[in-house]
Amino acid sequence: MKKKIYITTPIYYPNDIPHIGHGYTTLAADILARWNKINGNDVFFLTGTDEHGKKIEATAERVGKTPKEFVDSLVPKFKDAWKKLNVDYDKFIRTTDKEHEKVVQQILQKVFDNGDLYLGEYEGFYCTGCEAYYTEKDLEDGRCPIHKTKIEKLREKSYFFKLSKYQDKLLKLYRENPEFILPKKRAKEVINRVKEGLNDLSISRTSFDWGIELPFDKKHIAYVWFDALLNYYSGAKKGFWPANVHFIGKDILWFHAVYWPAILMSVGIELPKKIFAHGWWTFDKEKISKSRGKVINIDELISIAGVDSARYFLFRATPFGEDGDFSEQALIDRHNNELADKLGNLVSRVSALVEKYGFEKTENKLIKKLNAKKIEELFEGYEFDKVLNEIFAFIDICNEYVQNKKPWETGDKKILYELKESILEIAKLLWPFIPESSEKITKQFSAKKIKKGEVLFKKI
Numbered sequence: 441m442k443k444k445i446y447i448t449t450p451i452y453y454p455n456d457i458p459h460i461g462h463g464y465t466t467l468a469a470d471i472l473a474r475w476n477k478i479n480g481n482d483v484f485f486l487t488g489t490d491e492h493g494k495k496i497e498a499t500a501e502r503v504g505k506t507p508k509e510f511v512d513s514l515v516p517k518f519k520d521a522w523k524k525l526n527v528d529y530d531k532f533i534r535t536t537d538k539e540h541e542k543v544v545q546q547i548l549q550k551v552f553d554n555g556d557l558y559l560g561e562y563e564g565f566y567c568t569g570c571e572a573y574y575t576e577k578d579l580e581d582g583r584c585p586i587h588k589t590k591i592e593k594l595r596e597k598s599y600f601f602k603l604s605k606y607q608d609k610l611l612k613l614y615r616e617n618p619e620f621i622l623p624k625k626r627a628k629e630v631i632n633r634v635k636e637g638l639n640d641l642s643i644s645r646t647s648f649d650w651g652i653e654l655p656f657d658k659k660h661i662a663y664v665w666f667d668a669l670l671n672y673y674s675g676a677k678k679g680f681w682p683a684n685v686h687f688i689g690k691d692i693l694w695f696h697a698v699y700w701p702a703i704l705m706s707v708g709i710e711l712p713k714k715i716f717a718h719g720w721w722t723f724d725k726e727k728i729s730k731s732r733g734k735v736i737n738i739d740e741l742i743s744i745a746g747v748d749s750a751r752y753f754l755f756r757a758t759p760f761g762e763d764g765d766f767s768e769q770a771l772i773d774r775h776n777n778e779l780a781d782k783l784g785n786l787v788s789r790v791s792a793l794v795e796k797y798g799f800e801k802t803e804n805k806l807i808k809k810l811n812a813k814k815i816e817e818l819f820e821g822y823e824f825d826k827v828l829n830e831i832f833a834f835i836d837i838c839n840e841y842v843q844n845k846k847p848w849e850t851g852d853k854k855i856l857y858e859l860k861e862s863i864l865e866i867a868k869l870l871w872p873f874i875p876e877s878s879e880k881i882t883k884q885f886s887a888k889k890i891k892k893g894e895v896l897f898k899k900i
């Protein structure tokens with residue numbers, strides 16, 4: 441049965457061009473979206489940019505632009521990067537979209553009307569880099585634990601959301617929906633912290649104005665995370681809420697697993713089904729950091745061995761929930777040893793043989809060695825690396841089949857038929873990961889006259 445599937449990425453801060461970390465989540469969503477399309481589901485895939493807040497305002501000021509001019513100059517870089525990576529999203533939301541701003545104000549009003557907001561004074565620490573509040577004990581020598589920058593002490597009037605009130609409801613949610621936060625090992629940390637107790641959340645600011653005004657008190661603008669999280673709801677295509685899964689990085693799990701469901705509970709909107717927090721990439725074993733030159737942007741990523749090899753590497757090298765280390769050499773090795781030597785080789789040998797001998801329809805016994813059920817289960821659990829392992833195990837089987845049956849000696853058309861059909865199935869299963877190459881293979885092997893084509897993956 442055709443299902444409605446709604447998949448999201450975080451919306452990115454457009455304060456610099458996108459890098460591999462942004463690409464990673466966006467590609468994961470693309471892979472899952474494509475997998476669902478293969479299965480005939482009705483997919484809606486949302487991505488976008490998170491454009492308000494102090495961080496954007498400050499960066500814009502540094503380059504002498506208004507915040508809006510600044511974000512307008514960066515948004516095309518994100519769209520362009522996704523195009524180059526072959527990311528086929530359905531909608532790109534910007535938090536400066538009027539439609540989004542309207543929804544945020546409506547929800548703020550609702551939360552206010554139902555008594556979950558009160559005016560108070562916030563006194564504490566705020567890291568603009570994280571756009572997050574910290575307590576003294578979170579800091580390291582008065583510095584942000586993530587950015588290591590000196591942290592601002594804030595004291596300003598602010599509206600507070602009664603997050604503390606939702607502690608029990610959240611714990612019940614995690615208990616009754618053990619798959620709400622994934623991977624499960626990350627859920628534990630969140631649950632333990634929620635058990636320790638929740639402070640009410642400051643959701644408005646008065647010391648700058650790049651944001652959405654609170655409809656009931658125009659001196660205040662909404663806290664950027666309150667604004668940003670609502671994108672998932674304001675950007676949803678009609679009939680697609682709740683989201684099936686929000687893909688995010690582990691660093692922003694707390695916002696998604698605690699603030700987000702609490703806000704939705706407050707206004708009585710259905711909760712998303714799953715939140716999956718993936719790991720972080722390091723670059724040559726170091727934290728990706730612009731200041732130290734350890735950053736790899738999307739153009740650089742693609743230039744190493746092409747789009748498909750980049751997409752393939754990111755999801756084959758490391759399980760989706762784990763941290764991974766990126767290195768150019770590791771990507772090239774996988775390009776050469778797996779895409780070129782295994783997949784490329786199979787495609788080129790079989791196409792050449794079919795061109796020479798043709799094929800004859802028969803029962804495809806070879807394909808029975810492909811564990812389709814397992815692949816489906818692995819996809820549903822977002823175990824993309826294991827999906828690829830399964831497919832490549834089958835590619836190995838096909839290569840051995842060619843080797844053992846020696847169709848170049850026998851000219852056996854039935855063997856060639858089995859191989860051709862198996863390759864078409866491989867191309868279909870690989871389409872979410874390497875769409876461009878898969879489409880080439882499909883076209884080549886569905887043609888009336890199958891020919892040995894150009895080399896798919898040139899060795900580097």
Ligand code: MSP
Pocket residue numbers: 449450451452453460461462464465490668669670671688689690691692719720721722728
């Ligand atoms: N704007 C917020 C998200 C709001 S969602 C309602 C934000 N933006 S971000 O641009 O800073 O980061 C977005 C995503 O990129 C996060 O999921 C983060 O985990 C991911 N990554 C940033 N660097 C990364 C790596 N080095 N490796 C993997 N993912 C990384 O946070």
